[in-house]
Amino acid sequence: MKALRLGVYCDPINPAPSTFKSSPIFMDARKNNLACIRAQQSKTKDVPIITTSSNVSVIEELKSKDWEIGVLKDEIAATQGIRIRRRPPTAPPLHYVGPLELLLQNEGNSPRNILEEIVWNKDVEVTQMKERYPLFSLKEALNSAPPSRDFVGALKASYLRTGVPGLIAEVKKASPSRGVLREDFHPVEVAKAYEKGGAACLSVLTDSKYFQGGFENLEAIRNAGVKCPLLCKEFIVDAWQLYYGRAKGADAVLLIAGVLPDLDMKYMLKICKMIGLTALVEVHDENEMDRMLAIDGIELIGINNRNLETFEVDISNTKKLLEGERGEKIRQKDIIVVGESGLFTPADIAYVQEAGVKAILVGESIVKQKDPTQGIIELFGKDISA
Numbered sequence: 001m002k003a004l005r006l007g008v009y010c011d012p013i014n015p016a017p018s019t020f021k022s023s024p025i026f027m028d029a030r031k032n033n034l035a036c037i038r039a040q041q042s043k044t045k046d047v048p049i050i051t052t053s054s055n056v057s058v059i060e061e062l063k064s065k066d067w068e069i070g071v072l073k074d075e076i077a078a079t080q081g082i083r084i085r086r087r088p089p090t091a092p093p094l095h096y097v098g099p100l101e102l103l104l105q106n107e108g109n110s111p112r113n114i115l116e117e118i119v120w121n122k123d124v125e126v127t128q129m130k131e132r133y134p135l136f137s138l139k140e141a142l143n144s145a146p147p148s149r150d151f152v153g154a155l156k157a158s159y160l161r162t163g164v165p166g167l168i169a170e171v172k173k174a175s176p177s178r179g180v181l182r183e184d185f186h187p188v189e190v191a192k193a194y195e196k197g198g199a200a201c202l203s204v205l206t207d208s209k210y211f212q213g214g215f216e217n218l219e220a221i222r223n224a225g226v227k228c229p230l231l232c233k234e235f236i237v238d239a240w241q242l243y244y245g246r247a248k249g250a251d252a253v254l255l256i257a258g259v260l261p262d263l264d265m266k267y268m269l270k271i272c273k274m275i276g277l278t279a280l281v282e283v284h285d286e287n288e289m290d291r292m293l294a295i296d297g298i299e300l301i302g303i304n305n306r307n308l309e310t311f312e313v314d315i316s317n318t319k320k321l322l323e324g325e326r327g328e329k330i331r332q333k334d335i336i337v338v339g340e341s342g343l344f345t346p347a348d349i350a351y352v353q354e355a356g357v358k359a360i361l362v363g364e365s366i367v368k369q370k371d372p373t374q375g376i377i378e379l380f381g382k383d384i385s386a
């Protein structure tokens with residue numbers, strides 16, 4: 001353990017009862033209170049903020065409770081086999097402890113892998129975004145958002161028309177595992193080239209820090225008149241992001257089973273349904289698949305061949321997760337399966353199609369081509385546009 005700055009977490013005066021502390025109402029109330037206080041502060045930025053000892057202590061207390069709740073949530077998630085922790089486990093918010101402010105740091109405070117790092121960053125990013133665009137304003141924005149389009153319908157229609165899996169073509173400039181994929185990147189041009197090449201739907205990376213994407217790309221593609229339904233490819237950690245994505249023109253959103261515990265997943269699915277978003281629920285292993293098959297109402301499951309913790313890609317993962325009883329259950333539930341990542345050749349497509357997928361999500365192999373329309377022809381070994 002290395003001590004850089006010492007942070008002391010203490011709330012001896014007003015500890016909340018542990019049963020109440022873990023209730024969703026308490027968690028939401030804490031988060032919203034904190035966001036409200038910050039939003040009020042940012043609205044009045046021209047006026048000097050008088051920081052009284054009482055509002056500082058309220059904010060500090062809320063931060064601490066928020067951190068405590070995060071730890072509790074991680075404990076619940078771990079019982080479901082989820083390895084991704086939602087925030088650093090041993091670092092409570094920095095507290096003023098007199099003349100010395102020190103933060104205890106140890107290995108537990110470092111993300112264990114890239115997915116965990118992305119999730120921790122996303123949590124901070126979303127907290128800041130919520131202050132700029134509070135939920136009530138997004139709910140208003142939804143009234144003027146472009147109508148959502150039928151994502152699953154487009155995939156099914158494409159499969160019926162072409163006899164090969166419907167293509168979700170990914171508008172992706174860069175990725176943590178591959179670096180920059182397309183230097184001269186014009187998202188609208190790429191999107192139009194994909195549409196011309198016969199893509200059923202598009203996936204638009206909106207994360208800027210790790211993928212050099214952005215919500216402005218999603219919005220621009222939608223506003224450019226591209227007809228393919230759009231997947232907002234984000235790391236969803238908070239329901240607020242669903243409203244934001246829909247307001248920016250998304251028709252579908254990605255929900256990662258390795259990040260969201262069952263209760264969060266069910267909650268997100270409900271909100272998606274309420275606001276007209278299709279959920280692409282992503283799994284990578286048997287445990288995640290079994291957890292998602294136990295949840296009602298999922299119509300689209302993506303099997304990611306890429307392990308987002310190690311970057312290892314193996315397309316036989318799709319086959320493995322569709323074998324035996326799992327495959328049977330998927331057919332019974334009439335779930336459309338999307339094969340994701342690491343698909344480069346007609347043989348790869350045939351392999352996952354044989355395993356049972358009716359749709360594929362492809363980025364690297366087509367975005368890297370000078371002409372992405374031609375990239376699609378090469379991927380399938382034929383023209384699927386007509």
Ligand SMILES: O=C(O)c1ccccc1NCC(=O)[C@H](O)[C@H](O)COP(=O)(O)O
Pocket residue numbers: 114115170172175176177178304306308340341342343361362363364365
């Ligand atoms: O692609 C990455 O390096 C990555 C790293 C961490 C989290 C997610 C990541 N990628 C998301 C995806 O799974 C892919 O963008 C998508 O399935 C397309 O994959 P590909 O065809 O291999 O570009």
